[in-house]
Amino acid sequence: MEEDDVRKLLKDAFGESSDSDGDEKARENELEDPNSRSIFGGTPNWEKISQINGLWLCRDFLSPDQQSSLLSSIHKEGWFSEEASGNQAMRFGDLPQWAIELSNSIREAVFFSHYLSESTNLTICDNGKADCPFPSELLWREPLFDQLITNTYQPGEGICAHVDLMRFQDGIAIISLESSCVMHFSRVEDELSEPGEKDRRENNNPSAKIPVLLTEGSLVLMWGEARYLWKHEINRKPGFQKWKGQEIDQRKRTSITLRKLC
Numbered sequence: 001m002e003e004d005d006v007r008k009l010l011k012d013a014f015g016e017s018s019d020s021d022g023d024e025k026a027r028e029n030e031l032e033d034p035n036s037r038s039i040f041g042g043t044p045n046w047e048k049i050s051q052i053n054g055l056w057l058c059r060d061f062l063s064p065d066q067q068s069s070l071l072s073s074i075h076k077e078g079w080f081s082e083e084a085s086g087n088q089a090m091r092f093g094d095l096p097q098w099a100i101e102l103s104n105s106i107r108e109a110v111f112f113s114h115y116l117s118e119s120t121n122l123t124i125c126d127n128g129k130a131d132c133p134f135p136s137e138l139l140w141r142e143p144l145f146d147q148l149i150t151n152t153y154q155p156g157e158g159i160c161a162h163v164d165l166m167r168f169q170d171g172i173a174i175i176s177l178e179s180s181c182v183m184h185f186s187r188v189e190d191e192l193s194e195p196g197e198k199d200r201r202e203n204n205n206p207s208a209k210i211p212v213l214l215t216e217g218s219l220v221l222m223w224g225e226a227r228y229l230w231k232h233e234i235n236r237k238p239g240f241q242k243w244k245g246q247e248i249d250q251r252k253r254t255s256i257t258l259r260k261l262c
């Protein structure tokens, strides 16, 4: 791909501002040095959760400042004010501007750190899809997401094991704010499996639940097997929120889940 094509792609994907004259030099440097990203801050680090295909974590997705500004955007919506009861807010279709920006940042974080770091071959993910935080057919769909859920959880509150509803397409993003937590993943039961197979499987693998630490400001991407063949849950009852043997200090947690309707 020629540099001009990359430039056009960036402009289409992330808007005009990143390509203005003043930023021209920075953009050139950025294209020369894929490890620097000027639009979004430093280069995010992606971690592939090796046991679960299609599960990726970006722990440094949002800086503390970006987390605060996102929280204040959520507060301004008034979803969780004194009068508004409940701990969950949903939006379908047109998302608020801050959620559109968040979607753009997700696209950018995947694109810059993965596709551009392989800048000599931008199609690499199509060859090795499993090594990509978000495969290109999901990354470039429009809009990337059209449904938003914001959840707030008090210490002790979590979410039961589930697979997200089939009314949502593949490719789900979860952003964590205010408190770290451990999300556990467990395989969906294979309804067609032979009687006793589950026992055998679990005996072979007693730690069938895979823990993933979601730190404040982190982004999780779930697609393919991670989205369809694994359940996810957050159990914040005493004793379940341990990481490397240490109990996690639990505070109120806010999460943003972004999905696309079928």
Ligand SMILES: O=C(O)CCC(=O)C(=O)O
Residues within 6 Å of the ligand: 149, 151, 159, 164, 174, 232, 234, 255, 256, 257
């Ligand atoms: O709050 C979270 O981190 C997860 C939320 C979730 O799994 C969902 O809304 O389906």
Ligand SMILES: [Fe+2]
Residues within 6 Å of the ligand: 162, 163, 164, 232
């Ligand atoms: Fe979920």
